[in-house]
Amino acid sequence: MSCKSTKRLADDDFLLVQNNIDTGVDTLSSNKVKPFLELKPNSKFIFGIPLKLHIYNLAKPYPDSAFVNWLNKKPKRKKRWTNMLSEKQLKNLGLAYVNFHKGLKKSGEQPSIITEKKLEKSKEKLKSWYWNRGWFNAKVNYNVKRDTSKQKAKVNYKINPNKPYLIDSIDYNIASPQADSIYNTIKDKSAIKIGQQFNTESFKKERLRIEKYFRNHGLYNFDRDYISFIADSLNDDSHLLDIELKIKNREVKLLDTIYQEPFKVYKISEVNVFTDYDNTSNNYIAKDSTHYNQKIFFAKDKIKVSPKILSDAIFIDKGQVFSDKKRLDTYNRFSNIRVFEYPDIQYQKDPRTPEDDDLIANVFLTPKKRFGFTPNFEVSQSNIQDFGIGLNTSFLARNAFQLADILELSFRANLGSSREAASSNDQFFNITELGGSLSLSVPKVLFPFTQKIIKRDMQPFTRMSYGFNTQQNIGLDRQNHTFNFEYNWKPNRSVSNRLSLIDFQFVNNLNIDNYFNIFKNSYSELNDIAQNNIFEINQEFINPDNNDLIIPLVQMDLLTK
Numbered sequence: 001m002s003c004k005s006t007k008r009l010a011d012d013d014f015l016l017v018q019n020n021i022d023t024g025v026d027t028l029s030s031n032k033v034k035p036f037l038e039l040k041p042n043s044k045f046i047f048g049i050p051l052k053l054h055i056y057n058l059a060k061p062y063p064d065s066a067f068v069n070w071l072n073k074k075p076k077r078k079k080r081w082t083n084m085l086s087e088k089q090l091k092n093l094g095l096a097y098v099n100f101h102k103g104l105k106k107s108g109e110q111p112s113i114i115t116e117k118k119l120e121k122s123k124e125k126l127k128s129w130y131w132n133r134g135w136f137n138a139k140v141n142y143n144v145k146r147d148t149s150k151q152k153a154k155v156n157y158k159i160n161p162n163k164p165y166l167i168d169s170i171d172y173n174i175a176s177p178q179a180d181s182i183y184n185t186i187k188d189k190s191a192i193k194i195g196q197q198f199n200t201e202s203f204k205k206e207r208l209r210i211e212k213y214f215r216n217h218g219l220y221n222f223d224r225d226y227i228s229f230i231a232d233s234l235n236d237d238s239h240l241l242d243i244e245l246k247i248k249n250r251e252v253k254l255l256d257t258i259y260q261e262p263f264k265v266y267k268i269s270e271v272n273v274f275t276d277y278d279n280t281s282n283n284y285i286a287k288d289s290t291h292y293n294q295k296i297f298f299a300k301d302k303i304k305v306s307p308k309i310l311s312d313a314i315f316i317d318k319g320q321v322f323s324d325k326k327r328l329d330t331y332n333r334f335s336n337i338r339v340f341e342y343p344d345i346q347y348q349k350d351p352r353t354p355e356d357d358d359l360i361a362n363v364f365l366t367p368k369k370r371f372g373f374t375p376n377f378e379v380s381q382s383n384i385q386d387f388g389i390g391l392n393t394s395f396l397a398r399n400a401f402q403l404a405d406i407l408e409l410s411f412r413a414n415l416g417s418s419r420e421a422a423s424s425n426d427q428f429f430n431i432t433e434l435g436g437s438l439s440l441s442v443p444k445v446l447f448p449f450t451q452k453i454i455k456r457d458m459q460p461f462t463r464m465s466y467g468f469n470t471q472q473n474i475g476l477d478r479q480n481h482t483f484n485f486e487y488n489w490k491p492n493r494s495v496s497n498r499l500s501l502i503d504f505q506f507v508n509n510l511n512i513d514n515y516f517n518i519f520k521n522s523y524s525e526l527n528d529i530a531q532n533n534i535f536e537i538n539q540e541f542i543n544p545d546n547n548d549l550i551i552p553l554v555q556m557d558l559l560t561k
Contacts, residue, residue: 005042006151007057008111014043014146014153016112021126024138024159036129038121039155039333042112053534063101066093074121114144114153126159135161165198168240170399175249176262182217183210183247198241203229210247211372218265218321220347221250221361252413267351269358271295273310274301277364278342304367305339306347309404310444312456313337315334316361322347330363332385336459337443341366372396380414388416388431406441439466445487458489 006015008462016039019032034040045051060066071094139160146153162320170192174180178269179393191205211224230244231261249260276299277284281374286298292307295318315329327345343365350358376392394410401407416431446462454460462485469480485502527548541550 002419005053005057005111007206008061009113009151013111014144014151015113016114016155017152018154020154022158024158024161033126035383036125038125039114039118040112042109050109052107052109053111054108055104055455056110057103059104059108063098064094066101067097097200103333114155119144119155122155122157126157130159130161132200134164134166135199137162160239164452165241166238167192167194167243168238170194171242171244173244175245175260176247176264177241178224178265179214179219179247179263180267181518182214182219186210186213188407190243192243198231204246212324214263215322215324217323220322226250228547235501264355264357266357266359268316268318268320268327268361269353270360271314271318271363272360272371273297273314273363273365274300275299275305275310275343275365275367277366279341279364279366304402305404306320306402307398310365312444313404314363315457316345317365321360322445333459334365334445337404338406339368341399368398370398372398380416384418388414390414400440400443401481403442403444405443406439408441409436431449433469433474435469436468437465439465445489454487460487460489462487472475479508479510481506557559 006013009015018041019034019037019227021033023030023033035229042050051184069079071090078090081093085093108362115311118380119142123142126140130140139162140157141160142155142157144153144155153193165458165527169196170190172180172183172187174183182552189208189209191202196202206229207224207227210227211222215224226248228246228248230246232242232244234242249262251258252261271294273288274284275293275297282299286300288299288302290297290303290307293311295307295311295314296305297303297310313330313333315326315333316323317326330345331343334340343363346362347359348366349356350360354357373393374394378390378392380388380390390412391414392410392412394408396409397407399405399515410432412435414431414433418431441461444456445451449464463486465482466480467480471478472482482502483502483504484500486500488496488498490496530542531547
């Protein structure tokens with residue numbers, strides 16, 4: 001089958017193999033511009049081979065017709081295949097053939113054929129790329145260099161960017177006094193600077209920066225659509241721009257009338273926490289409530305989670321200005337706690353405030369199922385055991401101690417068979433293992449005087465765990481006990497800390513005299529050292545009959561040193 005990359009091309013088509021760009025700017029690499037072209041060569045694999053193109057070319061253009069033509073090519077072929085497979089199976093074979101070639105096309109890549117339409121689109125995209133970076137008068141030309149013998153071609157682009165436009169002045173037109181006051185505190189950190197070359201990316205960054213800052217400093221109804229930039233050049237010869245940053249008032253619709261209202265800084269007047277909200281029901285009647293840290297906690301029956309723990313996880317506090325970040329921090333904290341579903345946080349205007357600039361924050365918490373049980377059965381094989389069956393189970397209890405805690409209990413058991421097991425009795429299952437663990441995770445640091453060091457926005461957790469394991473395998477039986485007490489916290493998104501206050505492990509080997517009977521290679525190495533007289537060996541470790549090391553004595557001596 002031919003692997004020629006142009007095998008699917010019409011006689012007058014040419015395959016694009018290379019784009020060359022003269023950017024017209026010494027400091028601008030063509031590789032930075034090439035990704036924005038409409039017309040690109042086929043992707044290359046190892047050694048520059050367009051593998052995906054070859055996969056595409058392997059597919060039949062019309063596989064359904066190709067199968068029918070093959071089936072009818074010889075007079076008796078269809079009848080012979082029908083007798084051998086049945087008519088239905090032959091139809092399924094044809095369908096499989098068609099799907100196979102469709103799969104090749106989907107996995108492959110169509111040949112990048114040069115067309116005038118794609119060339120013009122590439123030209124316009126280049127002009128747009130330069131325009132967005134301040135070269136408003138850039139000129140783009142191209143020429144195609146064709147190799148008619150191979151049906152391949154290269155496209156050469158030449159850009160004359162002309163002189164770029166620079167920012168000469170920045171004016172501000174912010175309609176809302178409170179928005180204007182807030183922006184003045186961050187004006188000097190603007191992404192748009194006087195003397196800077198015009199770049200639309202800078203304006204996008206500035207819009208996002210303003211929106212984020214405003215929404216984290218009280219402007220509840222604000223979004224980036226209220227921000228616009230107007231660029232004006234009164235004299236094209238100067239290539240200087242006057243920029244106006246405009247932030248208009250909020251638009252409010254009342255009946256059929258739209259009017260503008262200045263943005264306000266909203267404060268949180270009340271925080272309500274519904275600890276057992278059911279999002280499938282519209283009726284919520286609270287029978288229990290309590291106040292803690294200026295938050296009100298409600299429950300339909302009884303509050304089952306410590307209000308202190310919940311208050312630490314909710315970063316929205318009474319008296320603070322509205323902040324999207326506080327809401328996001330609260331979402332993240334409850335996601336890590338794993339006792340509740342993803343919380344629903346809603347704000348509503350407080351009708352009790354005359355200035356209409358206060359918000360009530362309602363936090364709806366839906367508890368997850370309190371208990372979980374996961375059994376797992378497995379069959380295994382390893383270099384120690386020829387056959388083994390195991391049972392792993394885990395039990396999980398959420399909020400067992402009303403601390404939004406996670407209590408996990410796991411148990412594992414294994415029975416195995418090994419021809420190498422040092423067992424005096426002839427039984428099939430001669431390897432056993434039993435183990436279990438108990439862990440408790442609490443979303444706080446259980447240690448006094450740490451709150452000022454490990455703050456609540458660092459996602460703190462305390463984890464305690466105990467585990468045990470007992471084995472009877474190939475004669476090296478042992479018991480293992482572990483205990484761990486640790487703190488976990490994240491001072492920022494990219495750093496995670498873990499401090500283990502207690503990390504205890506006790507291992508009790510129950511059959512140490514059998515070590516060299518099992519691991520004979522280790523014994524052979526030690527015995528060779530003894531035979532070669534490399535070190536002086538105590539003669540009580542030597543068997544006088546064959547001059548070999550005596551295993552129990554060697555084992556005892558090694559393990560007591």
